[in-house]
Amino acid sequence: MDAVIIGENENGIGVDVTDNNGIIHEISIKKGSWEIAYHVQDGYPDDPEKRTIHEDEMVAQVQKYAKWHVYRDREYDTLLPRRNPDRIAATLATVREMDDEEIRQYFGTLINQFRSYGDDTVARPIELEEAVPHEQGVVYKQDVHLETTIEDVRGYHEDIADGAEEFATAVVGRLQNAGVFRTLTDRLSGFFGGDGSKEMDDQSISATPSERFRRFGIEGISEPYYMYHRENKPARTVGGEDAHRQPPDTVIEMIPTAMSDSPEIFRAFLVHHLLCQVRDTYIGMGVEPPAAYRILGTGIHHYTIKYKHFEMYPEYFDTEADIDGYGYF
Structure with a gap:
């Protein structure tokens, strides 16, 4: 372009x-x-x-x-906020710097919801409608509003790209070790059909913080809500009433996967998801993202569906896809 x-x-x-x-x-x-x-x-x-x-x-x-x-x-604010890679990167950096208590404060409901996918003894905090065709075909969402302005975050995703590549590698290693990618691939089969289960290599990689990252204040994070696809009908969203008058800086859109009661693993999962969202903003306008964001996995759900059904796109959502220049660095 x-x-x-x-x-x-x-x-x-x-x-x-x-x-x-x-x-x-x-x-x-x-x-x-x-x-x-x-x-x-x-x-x-x-x-x-x-x-x-x-x-x-x-x-x-x-x-x-x-x-x-x-x-x-x-320098006009022309982009839809939740499709702006700078705003997504600001959310990513803020989540990355949260301690375990804050992760539970803002995302505890989703942690327990995801736990329930692998442990039948965990009470599910979000009950799904009976009309949901299968549990795998659900996307859980939360709207994130930051205490920041466009001037504060302009260019931010590029500023942190060098540091992002190193910590993204560590994030992927944590998720592989925890088996999250394996179970996530199983869940994706609920959207696309077939058995996507594959063994993942075990990697142990430690994270190194980068001085390029800085935290932004949280103005508010909505309660979790969900959407699901229906045959021959538009997708249905349940919940999602946001009290904020301004559009969210980021909309988290996570496909459920069995997960432990670990704020650290959930933080890594969420950071990985937001890295993929930055990737998707670039792919969606026909441009390769910076190297730090050439990572495989699920990001913006709208693009996950496109990657599966449009032959012009590789399957970037697949953590085991063979795409030149993409992977685990």
Whole structure:
């Protein structure tokens, strides 16, 4: 992807984007709402109904990249907060610095919910609707609001990239040792079908803190809620009423897996998930992420589904996928 800003006035910003197929797109982004007001190109059908899935996804990537380019070049807050890699990285860094008591304070319900998937004696704090087709087909969510501004976090995911690569390796090692990836792969079969169970190599890697990381204050974290897919119907979300008037900085979207009552393991699982979310923001606009975020696993659920069903994407959600440049470093 490549982009250049060709003009700006009080109403909007014009951007020319050259996509990964070499097609030039002329785009206008409306100021304030930051919606795409105008999009012209001559490489794909104008009618979305006449495009292939690949062509339609290319158009979507270009629009995301145009907003990303304006965000970086002109410092406007053009991105949906929960799709902004800087905001996700700020959440990641904050979670990484939480002690065990804070992890239980904010995420204790999810810890117990995940424990119940491997231990029938654990009372499940979140009861699922009877309409849920199978327990594996559930995504648990929490909205995270940070005490920060866009100026505080702008460029943050790039600032911490060097330190992130080292600690991401340690996180993966912890999760492998705990068997989390193995059970997570089993759970993914609930979405996609088939037996995804595979043995994982045991690795022991210690973490080294990085001075690049700093913690941001927590303004609020919602109660957990969940969504599930229904055949021939839109996905259903249960709960999720958020008292905050502003959109969340990050939406945690975790596929359940059997887990111990360990704040340390849950913290590692959550950090890994957020690393994958940063990855997904890049893949979604047709760009390879920085090396620290070229990690395999489940991130933004919308993209997990795309990676499985769109042939143009490798299966980044699969922790054992053979994708050049991606893995455990």
